[in-house]
Amino acid sequence: MVNIEKVHGSQNSFFLLDQTELARPLTISELQRLAVEIADPQTGLLGGSDGLLVVQPADNTQALAQMRIFNKDGSQALMCGNGLRTVARYLAEKYHQHEFWVQTAAANLRVKQYPALGAGVPAFSVEIAPVSFTQASVGWQHLQTSKIINQKLPQLSADLKFTAVAVPNPHLISFVTNIHAAHPSLAYLGRKLNEVNPYFPNGVNVSFAQILGPNKLFVETYERGVGFTNACGTGMSAASLAGYLAAPEQVTVDKLLTIYNPGGFVKTKIHHTKTDYWLELIGNATVIAKLQVPEELLHQARFKQEQIKVMPTDEQEAYLKLIAAK
Structure with missing residues (x-):
């Protein structure tokens, strides 16, 4: 046995x-x-x-x-x-x-x-490491950009802004004002980018996140190879970093963040060295x-x-x- x-x-x-x-x-x-x-x-x-x-x-x-x-x-x-x-x-x-x-x-x-x-x-x-923002690491094509940090991608959405980062799993993150109302859009985009498509041919983890307050987020992920999950550890870590890059007045480096998810919550911390970032994920x-x-x-x-x-x-x-x- x-x-x-x-x-x-x-x-x-x-x-x-x-x-x-x-x-x-x-x-x-x-x-x-x-x-x-x-x-x-x-x-x-x-x-x-x-x-x-x-x-x-x-x-x-x-x-x-x-x-x-x-x-x-x-x-x-x-x-x-x-x-x-x-x-x-x-x-x-x-x-x-x-x-x-x-x-x-x-x-x-x-x-x-x-x-x-x-x-x-x-x-x-x-x-959670290594962290990379390169096209080669995240794996996008035909988006006419060499880096994606809090920017619109009209090929994917007319309104949303995205950050793409590998940690090392590839993630595409968008911040929304109401994550529950945005759930159908996340489902559509997650499925689209993990089926045969011209933009992420190898698929990508797609997360929507909402800033709830200083150093406090809610994150939901459509995970490559899985679909919707109660939580994605690398997705919550990637969203923490994306939050700092998009809203540094709300998301702070070197301080514990609380990240809620459909399955509960975790803590994360963003570490920034002279040359790169690395992340810490704390939870049950x-x-x-x-x-x-x-x-x-x-x-x-x-x-x-x-x-x-x-x-x-x-x-x-x-x-x-x-x-x-x-």
């Missing part, structure tokens, strides 16, 4: 699999198939998820371990801020460390345990349930419920109590 976990950060949910615990690690194609099957809301486990997080040995000596992310459609993501917090917690508990590095597809990132957000709500802080790392699964079922990506042992925790109840009080 293999232990896996269902986890979430801001109710952006995942299954977490530690490949180092397997007798025979899954291949890339097996992991892709597993992600599609386990995440399916109808036929997957425990109501599905937004994707699959995979822990495996690092390729370098600086990092304690490596994280790979598979979206619910089987595609791989460069980074996942909400997922990294849950992986950080898993590794902290496994190796009894409170601060260390985790290898991701783009960089080794520093993670550390953070004071609990509330009773029964463990929290971690993770580095919740274990919904622990499961024991026969290893062969993972290789087959087939789940026989009678062969799986599910051990729910009380952490989801604690998290929901926390966000209800906010």
Whole structure:
């Protein structure tokens, strides 16, 4: 039997699999198939998820371990801020460390345990980097601009202004005055730019954000390879930076920001060095349930419920109590 976990950060949910615990690690194609099957809301486990997080040995000596992310459609993501917090917690508990590095597809990132957000709500802080505004990093075409920072893109909208930034996942962010009223526009734009289109041929994460007050935002994201999620960690981080660039009188560098989302809230902090930016994302790392699964079922990506042992925790109840009080 293999232990896996269902986890979430801001109710952006995942299954977490530690490949180092397997007798025979899954291949890339097996992991892709597993992600599609386990995440399916109808036929997957425990109501599905937004994707699959995979822990495996690092390729370098600086990092304690490596994280790979598979979206619910089987595609791989460069980074996942909400997922990294849950992986950080898993590794902290496994190796009894409170601060260390985790290898991701783009960089080794520093993670550390953070004071609990509330009773029964463990929290971690993770580095979001590298940050880039280049066309090559974000991946747009035919928009007649070499950088997109708080500017109109008539090819996409007659009214909205956009900022494009990679953190390292590519993000397109627009600030709106009423995010709930703008939801249909976000749905339309998110689908359009993640289907076959001339502007973002590889797709892009699209976020709408609303400034609620000084250093306080609400962010909603249509995520590449997933669709609408309760929260997108890199999206909230990218929106924090976009907010600073668009409205520095409202969004401040080197101070904690509160970012609300459909799944709860996180804290972010923008760091500005002489040469670049990096971001810090702080939030819950919740274990919904622990499961024991026969290893062969993972290789087959087939789940026989009678062969799986599910051990729910009380952490989801604690998290929901926390966000209800906010």
